[in-house]
Amino acid sequence: MKLLTLSFLLCALLALSLAAEKSHVVKRATSCPSGWTKYGSRCYLYVAASYTWAQAERYCVAQGGNLASVRSSTEYNWLRSYIYSRARSYRMTWIGGSDAQQERYWFWSDGTPFRYNSWCSGMPRTSSSYNCLVMNYSACRCSLDYPCTHRYPFVCVRK
Structure with missing residues (x-):
């Protein structure tokens, strides 16, 4: 009986120890x-x-993420504040939107649906040379499509 009790206690301690380890992970x-x-x-x-859009995306992927995707106005406003806190200005900044694969069909580089946007008035353009998304344009701090070869700072995101 003592052996059975001791075995039970040992198993219980082992289970608790593994649960604590999993919780820590x-x-x-x-x-x-x-x-x-x-x-x-x-x-x-x-x-x-300052990187081109493609260079910025490659950098983010190497860090385990992608260029930032934006899912809501709340997230967009937080992202503007975050950029300001790092750059001390509202610098034009690459994020992960692009229609380079098919004109007028915007996608986020992380594969999530392009449901939220904060386009500047008259955007996006339908020119095939304006395919990448930059935020913090002009005083309205809106987004616009821009040539992917221009160089800007950028924001990566990871889960």
């Missing part, structure tokens, strides 16, 4: 890497270096 997975900022369930990284 989950906790670490929900935090952001050093230099990244958490907002909602995602982590953001502002990169001040």
